[in-house]
Amino acid sequence: xxxxxxxxxxxxxxxxxxxxxxxxxxxxxxxxxxxxxxxxxxxxxxxxxxxxxxxxxxxxxxxxxxxxxxxxxxxxxxxxxxxxxxxxxxxxxxxxxxxxxxxxxxxxxxxxxxxxxxxxxxxxxxxxxxxxxxxxxxxxxxxxxxxxxxxxxxxxxxxxxxxxxxxxxxxxxxxxxxxxxxxxxxxxxxxxxxxxxxxxxxxxxxxxxxxxxxxxxxxxxxxxxxxxxxxxxxxxxxxxxxxxxxxxxxxxxxxxxxxxxxxxxxxxxxxxxxxxxxxxxxxxxxxxxxxxxxxxxxxxxxxxxxxxxxxxxxxxxxxxxxxxxx
Amino acid sequence: xxxxxxxxxxxxxxxxxxxxxxxxxxxxxxxxxxxxxxxxxxxxxxxxxxxxxxxxxxxxxxxxxxxxxxxxxxxxxxxxxxxxxxxxxxxxxxxxxxxxxxxxxxxxxxxxxxxxxxxxxxxxxxxxxxxxxxxxxxxxxxxxxxxxxxxxxxxxxxxxxxxxxxxxxxxxxxxxxxxxxxxxxxxxxxxxxxxxxxxxxxxxxxxxxxxxxxxxxxxxxxxxxxxxxxxxxxxxxxxxxxxxxxxxxxxxxxxxxxxxxxxxxxxxxxxxxxxxxxxxxxxxxxxxxxxxxxxxxxxxxxxxxxxxxxxxxxxxxxxxxxxxxxxxxxxxx
Numbered sequence: 001x002x003x004x005x006x007x008x009x010x011x012x013x014x015x016x017x018x019x020x021x022x023x024x025x026x027x028x029x030x031x032x033x034x035x036x037x038x039x040x041x042x043x044x045x046x047x048x049x050x051x052x053x054x055x056x057x058x059x060x061x062x063x064x065x066x067x068x069x070x071x072x073x074x075x076x077x078x079x080x081x082x083x084x085x086x087x088x089x090x091x092x093x094x095x096x097x098x099x100x101x102x103x104x105x106x107x108x109x110x111x112x113x114x115x116x117x118x119x120x121x122x123x124x125x126x127x128x129x130x131x132x133x134x135x136x137x138x139x140x141x142x143x144x145x146x147x148x149x150x151x152x153x154x155x156x157x158x159x160x161x162x163x164x165x166x167x168x169x170x171x172x173x174x175x176x177x178x179x180x181x182x183x184x185x186x187x188x189x190x191x192x193x194x195x196x197x198x199x200x201x202x203x204x205x206x207x208x209x210x211x212x213x214x215x216x217x218x219x220x221x222x223x224x225x226x227x228x229x230x231x232x233x234x235x236x237x238x239x240x241x242x243x244x245x246x247x248x249x250x251x252x253x254x255x256x257x258x259x260x261x262x263x264x265x266x267x268x269x270x271x272x273x274x275x276x277x278x279x280x281x282x283x284x285x286x287x288x289x290x291x292x293x294x295x296x297x298x299x300x301x302x303x304x305x306x307x308x309x310x311x312x313x314x315x316x317x318x319x320x321x322x323x324x325x326x
Numbered sequence: 327x328x329x330x331x332x333x334x335x336x337x338x339x340x341x342x343x344x345x346x347x348x349x350x351x352x353x354x355x356x357x358x359x360x361x362x363x364x365x366x367x368x369x370x371x372x373x374x375x376x377x378x379x380x381x382x383x384x385x386x387x388x389x390x391x392x393x394x395x396x397x398x399x400x401x402x403x404x405x406x407x408x409x410x411x412x413x414x415x416x417x418x419x420x421x422x423x424x425x426x427x428x429x430x431x432x433x434x435x436x437x438x439x440x441x442x443x444x445x446x447x448x449x450x451x452x453x454x455x456x457x458x459x460x461x462x463x464x465x466x467x468x469x470x471x472x473x474x475x476x477x478x479x480x481x482x483x484x485x486x487x488x489x490x491x492x493x494x495x496x497x498x499x500x501x502x503x504x505x506x507x508x509x510x511x512x513x514x515x516x517x518x519x520x521x522x523x524x525x526x527x528x529x530x531x532x533x534x535x536x537x538x539x540x541x542x543x544x545x546x547x548x549x550x551x552x553x554x555x556x557x558x559x560x561x562x563x564x565x566x567x568x569x570x571x572x573x574x575x576x577x578x579x580x581x582x583x584x585x586x587x588x589x590x591x592x593x594x595x596x597x598x599x600x601x602x603x604x605x606x607x608x609x610x611x612x613x614x615x616x617x618x619x620x621x622x623x624x625x626x627x628x629x630x631x632x633x634x635x636x637x638x639x640x641x642x643x644x645x646x647x648x649x650x651x652x653x654x655x656x657x658x659x
Contacts, residue, residue, distance in 0.1 A: 051518035159607050189367035190545060194589040194603035218519065219548075223591040223601065246593055260523035262548025264590050266571035269551040276527050277520045280488050 004041040006075075007178055007210050008063070011037045013072035013082075015055075015062045019285065030284045032058040034234035035072075037311065038318075040178070045204065045211040047225030047242065049218055049257070053281055055234040060180045060214045064098050065089055076178070094124045097171035101183035103163035107155040113166050114151035117141075120173045140169040144199060161192035168199065172207070180212045185220060197224055218261050222246050230254045233284055233292035240317030250319045253293045291322065299323060327398065328355040329539050330379070330507060335392035337371075337378045346611050348374040348387070350563035350619075356507070361533055361540040363550030363571075365586075366560030369608055372543050375560070376509050380424055381416035397423060397506055421448040425500035429512040431492035435484040441495055442480045448502045467498040471528060490521035497528065504536065511543045526552055547590055551575060556644065559583050562609045562619025569645030579639075579647040582620045618650065630656045 015033040020026070032055045040046040048056045061067050063074055065081065074082045081092050097120075100106035107116055117137045127133045138148045144165040155163055164184060171179050181200065185193040197220060203209065215221045221228065222242050229239040230251065238251040249255040259275040279296045288294050294304040303322055311320040337349035348371045356362050366372040377383050379394055381403070394402045401419070406412035420426070425448075428434045435444060445467065446460035455463070461480075468476035471494040484492055493513065500508055513529070514522040530553055533540055542554055550557050551571060558568040559582065567580040578584045588602040606623040615621050621631045630650050639652040650656040 051520060161607060189608075190547070190586060191367060191589050191604040192607070194601040195605070198601060198603055216519065219591050219593045222593050223599075257519060258593065260519045261593055262522070262526065262546060262552050263594055264547040264551050264575070264587070264592055265594070266551045266575050268594060269548065270571075274523055274527065276523050278524075280490060280521070281518075 004043060006039045007042045007077060008040040008212070009073075009075040010039070010059075010063065011073045011075070013037070013059070013062060013074060014070040015058050015067055016070045028285050031234050031287065032284065033062060033069075034287075036231075036234075036236045037072075038229050038236060038239055040210055040212060042177075042210055043204070043208050044227065045213050045225045047221040047228040048212060048214045048231060049216065049221050049228060050231035051216065051257075051281060053233075053284065054231040055284075056214050056216075056231050057182055059231070060098075060182050060212060063212065064093070064096055064180050090124070094174045095176050096178045096180065097174065097176040098180045098182065099164075099167050099171050099184045102187055103160050103167055104155075104187075106167055107163055109155055112152050112154055113141075113146075113158075116155070116166060117169050117173050120170060124174050126174060136173070137169075140172055143172065143203065144169045145195075159192075160188050161195060164188060164196055165199065168196075168203070172203065175207075176209070178210045178212070180214070182214045183216070184213075186215060186217060193220065200224065218258065219264075230257065233281060233287055235292050235320065236311070236318075237293065237321070238317060238319045239311075240315075240319075244316055250314060250317060250324060251293075251321050252297045252299050252323070256296075291320075328395075329358045329360075329397060330356040330541075331393075331395040332375075332379065333393045333395075335375065335378060335394065336390040337374055337383065338388055338390050339374075339384070340386045340388065341612075344612050347563055347614055348611060349378060350611075350614065352392075352560075352563075352565050354558055354565060354568060356539050356541060358506070358539055359537045360556065361542060361554045363542045363544065363554030363557040364560060365544060365547060365550055365557060367545060367608060369611070370560040371563040371611070372560045373511055376511060376541065376543060380420060380426065380509060381412065382420075418452070421499075421505075422452040422503045423505055424507045424509065425503070425505035427493075427496050427500050427508065427510040427513045430516050431489065431496045432484065434496050435492060437484050439483075440480070441482055441484065441487075445480070445495070445499055445502065448499060452503050463502070464498070467501060468495075470501070470532075471495075471498045472524075473498075488521075489517055490524060493517060493521075493525050494528065497525075497532070501532065501536075501538075505538055507539045507541065509541045509543070512545070513542070514549060515544070515546070522549075529553060547575075547586065559586070562614055563611055564619055564648065566620065566649070567647040569641070569647075573641070573645040577641075577645075579641055579645075579652060580620075580649050581624045581626050581651070583647075585623075618648075626651060628656060628658060 013033055013036045017030045017032055019030050020028045050056045062069050069082050073080045114137050118133050121127055121133050141148055146165055185196050213224055225242045228242045228245045229236050232253050238254045249258055256275045256277045263269045277296050282295055290306045291304040291309050294300040309320045309322045311318045314324050333353045335349055335352045339346040339348055364372045378389050389403045403412050445464035449455050449460040465476045473479055473494055514525050554571055556570055557574040558565045561582050567583045585604040591599055604623050609615055609619050617633050618631045618636050621627045636648045636650045638646050638648045640646050
């Protein structure tokens with residue numbers, strides 16, 4: 001992948017939320033994304049994994065500028081979009097689209113499928129006449145595996161998998177270069193998940209897209225991603241090529257997370273010794289001072305509790321752990 | 327004799343649009359101490375089948391046909407003269423000899439009652455323990471399911487517990503009266519991966535310790551591979567294949583089972599596996615297909631599959647599959 005050009009470069013990105021309740025209480029800040037840096041290359045799928053509350057969705061939403069970052073830069077196609085606001089956002093969003101988790105909530109129930117897919121074309125002024133738009137909608141429906149006569153139907157008439165296809169068609173409507181997929185398959189059944197994953201892969205090959213693929217289903221992420229970033233409590237603890245991360249995880253959290261995946265094979269599943277993590281994720285309002293993982297890590301030392309590890313390059317990977325510092 | 331035996335169970339839901347045939351002629355057995363996994367996609371009828379057995383169907387749900395024997399007693403709704411008798415009888419069973427673990431621990435637990443009240447309730451209702459004895463047992467159960475400092479935690483409310491801890495409480499409640507059968511409906515679906523691993527480990531330990539049978543309803547093949555001795559695959563309201571874990575994973579016979587296994591990726595595999603999705607979507611159970619429920623999505627479908635329901639073929643002891651491909655009488659066209 002290294003010969004490819006970087007399409008998205010995120011540096012030291014921080015997204016904080018103020019959750020202070022009441023006027024006179026102490027200010028409380030949730031550091032949902034804290035100092036995250038990574039690159040996504042052209043034609044690549046970058047998988048983002050982590051448990052709920054680790055900040056992966058917030059990170060994805062900050063990148064498409066649904067949330068305002070606190071600090072840091074988001075360089076997309078050579079331009080820093082972190083501070084872009086208002087009208088200028090529209091032109092950038094033409095190149096970056098999003099597919100949402102819940103195919104029921106993300107489609108307007110009172111619009112037909114045709115109207116839903118046409119809307120971004122109208123906003124971005126892509127075609128001049130309605131006929132042209134309509135022709136493109138039919139094309140898109142075919143690409144995502146729906147029928148042209150579905151154009152007049154409403155979302156309620158479709159199953160979850162079909163709705164997710166409508167969501168994909170809508171994202172493709174403006175010919176984007178980059179799509180943020182926020183858990184696009186987690187609401188779908190197993191046999192339908194594979195349909196959508198294969199569709200996303202085919203479209204990527206055909207149109208030369210890059211994806212940021214956010215998911216908590218680790219097996220599917222490995223399947224679709226070229227590179228993977230593992231997040232924990234707002235931090236990216238490890239990042240590298242998918243196969244390396246899965247077969248030789250470096251960070252103790254990655255090791256434990258991967259070991260927790262239920263393996264769909266009775267012999268391995270029943271014999272495998274798992275590393276079962278004790279405890280739970282600490283509250284992001286009051287995270288540990290040192291390494292975010294130090295409260296659950298079996299290899300934690302005193303240093304981990306006091307000093308936050310900086311991300312360092314180890315072979316093909318970047319890992320934030322004191323164990324790998326020389 | 328099997329602990330639970332279900333024969334020809336049929337459950338329908340009366341709706342304005344007509345009768346939804348949620349469970350269509352299902353038969354299976356569960357032996358004592360065994361863990362049976364029931365795998366199926368949403369709408370395959372796996373949850374409604376269990377609710378039919380434990381008598382928790384929604385108002386519009388009716389068990390139309392079938393016989394359910396549990397622990398040597400016939401507990402089919404048709405055995406009872408009226409609905410009230412049946413409900414009273416099942417209330418005696420539930421939380422006593424039969425226990426349940428539900429998917430979402432927050433909706434299962436009552437938010438305005440202390441954990442203690444919720445834990446001792448099944449014991450006070452079903453046994454003649456005193457409140458003190460029940461409290462002792464509750465603390466013991468909390469220790470068993472791995473809740474630190476139970477004396478303090480028992481006085482707290484559900485909102486003070488995290489998702490994983492709440493699910494542990496739900497498991498403790500289920501185990502209160504040493505049930506013979508525990509039915510777990512997607513017990514780990516609402517949990518994160520590392521917490522899921524903790525809870526699965528706990529269920530596995532409890533299973534090895536006690537002689538309770540477990541029925542595990544899930545859509546996650548990874549979960550059944552880890553926990554279950556036998557697996558039933560449901561599709562369109564029917565059990566299409568049932569067998570040991572090894573039969574199902576290494577020697578699947580039904581095209582749907584084969585298809586499911588081709589849809590999932592194993593993160594342990596080195597080489598890239600191409601996922602082969604099953605085209606189409608599940609049948610509408612308002613008007614289920616006349617023949618095999620899988621016929622519209624099956625790549626090996628023959629003419630006979632369309633009009634005739636396939637009979638169950640026994641491959642080996644315990645491994646059964648309902649598919650015309652295994653039936654020598656079928657005309658292969």
